[in-house]
Amino acid sequence: MSEKILIIEDEDGIARILQLELEHEGYEVGRAKDGRTGLEMAMEGGWDLLLLDVMLPELNGIEVLRRIRQSDNTVPIILLTARDTVPDKVSGFEHGANDYVTKPFAMEELLARVRNILRIFKSSREGETEDVLRIGDLTIELLTRKVFRKDHAIDLTPREFELLLYLARNKNEEKTRDEILSDVWGYEYIGDTNVVDVYIRYLRQKMDKGYRHKLLHTVRGVGYMVKEPDA
Numbered sequence: 001m002s003e004k005i006l007i008i009e010d011e012d013g014i015a016r017i018l019q020l021e022l023e024h025e026g027y028e029v030g031r032a033k034d035g036r037t038g039l040e041m042a043m044e045g046g047w048d049l050l051l052l053d054v055m056l057p058e059l060n061g062i063e064v065l066r067r068i069r070q071s072d073n074t075v076p077i078i079l080l081t082a083r084d085t086v087p088d089k090v091s092g093f094e095h096g097a098n099d100y101v102t103k104p105f106a107m108e109e110l111l112a113r114v115r116n117i118l119r120i121f122k123s124s125r126e127g128e129t130e131d132v133l134r135i136g137d138l139t140i141e142l143l144t145r146k147v148f149r150k151d152h153a154i155d156l157t158p159r160e161f162e163l164l165l166y167l168a169r170n171k172n173e174e175k176t177r178d179e180i181l182s183d184v185w186g187y188e189y190i191g192d193t194n195v196v197d198v199y200i201r202y203l204r205q206k207m208d209k210g211y212r213h214k215l216l217h218t219v220r221g222v223g224y225m226v227k228e229p230d231a
Contacts, residue, residue, distance in 0.1 A: 002026055002027055002028045003027050003028070003048040003049070003118055004027070004028045004029075004030065004046060004047050004048050004049075005022055005027050005028070005029050005030070005047065005048065005049045005050070005051060005114070006029075006030045006031075006032065006038070006041055006042060006047045006049075006050045006051070007019060007022075007029060007030070007031045007032070007051045008031075008032045008035065008037075008038030008041075008042070008050060008051065008052045008053060008056065008061070008064065009031070009032075009033070009051065009053040009056075009080065010033050010034060010053060010055075010056050010057055011053070012033070014080075014103075015031055015033070017107075018051060018110075019031060021107055021111065022111075022114070025111060027114075030047070033057075034056055034057045034058035034059070035056035035057065035058045035059030035060055035061060035063065035064045036058040036059045037058070038050075038052070038056070038059075038064055039059060039064045039067055039068065042064070042068055042073070042075065043068070043071065043073070045073075045075075047075050048075070048076075048118060048121070049075065049076050049077070049078070049114060049117060049118055049121075050068075050075055050076070050077045050078070051078050051080055051114075052064060052065060052077050052078065052079055052080065052097075053079075053080045053081065054079055054080070054081035054083060054092070055081065055082070055083075061079060061081070062091060062092065062095055065077060065079070065092070065095045065096055065097060066095050066096070068096070069095065069096035074144075074145050074158075076098045076099075076117045076118070076120075076121050076158065077096065077097050077098055077099075077158075078097070078098060078099040078100070078101055078110075078113060078114070078117065079092045079097045079099070079100045079101065080101050080103060080105075081100070081101075081102060081103065082102065082103040083102075093157055093159055094157060095157075096157055096158055097157075097158070097159075098117055098158040098159060098162075099113050099117060101113065120162060131143055133165070133168055133169070135168055135171055135215060135226060135228055136213060136215060136228060136229040137149060137150045137211075137213075138168075138207065138215055140164065140165060140168055142165075145158075145161055147161065147164065147207070149207055149211065154206050154207050155206070156203075156206065157202075159184075159199060160199060160202055160203055160206070162184050163180070163184050163199050163200075163203060164203055164207070164226070166180065166183055166184050167180075167216070167224065167225065167226040168226050170225075170226075171225070171226045171227065171228060172225065172226075172227055172228060173225060174219045174222050174223060174224075174225050175223050175224055175225060176222055176223040177196045177197075177223050177224075179223070180196050180223065180224070181195070181196060196223075196224075200216065200218075200224055203216055204216055213229045215227060215229070
């Protein structure tokens with residue numbers, strides 16, 4: 001069965017090109033021209049990925065994103081926008097975006113990101129032999145994408161979850177920043193590798209702060225690892 005992608009984009013020319021390219025790749029594609037319609041279509045479910053413009057009539061893309069995530073909907077979302085400042089990107093990720101593409105973009109790069117995110121989510125949903133991953137007192141629910149430290153729920157953005165899951169699956173194994181960028185971000189990242197450091201800091205604040213046993217460790221001169229408390 002073909003994977004289904006919803007394009008929420010008010011610029012008809014961009015939306016039409018995206019639709020043609022995605023259909024050529026074998027995806028089923030739906031379209032919405034404003035934020036309110038896009039939100040309604042997204043909430044109906046059945047989508048494997050959303051391509052969401054930020055500047056939309058009726059309801060802006062960040063508000064659409066926020067409402068989708070409030071409903072506990074875990075569908076992966078790539079934001080499309082001409083605004084490429086760091087605060088804009090941080091806002092998108094903090095509201096639950098999985099990726100962020102600035103206009104104008106190369107179609108080959110966008111398609112690569114689409115394939116990567118779909119691969120990651122397909123693996124999470126179908127490729128697991130267990131529904132729950134545990135490391136010490138940390139619990140990761142793979143199907144619901146929920147995380148707990150003891151009985152305390154940890155609210156993670158999609159990118160933070162993917163980073164934690166990657167390190168947890170490779171527990172007690174040192175991972176370099178380049179390996180993390182390649183395997184979690186999933187494409188040739190253009191920019192400073194300190195984006196990994198930023199997200200590691202976010203994770204530490206949420207899952208290790210206040211706990212005696214730290215699970216997330218810095219490997220000096222190498223990168224990072226999640227380590228079993230008794231390992």
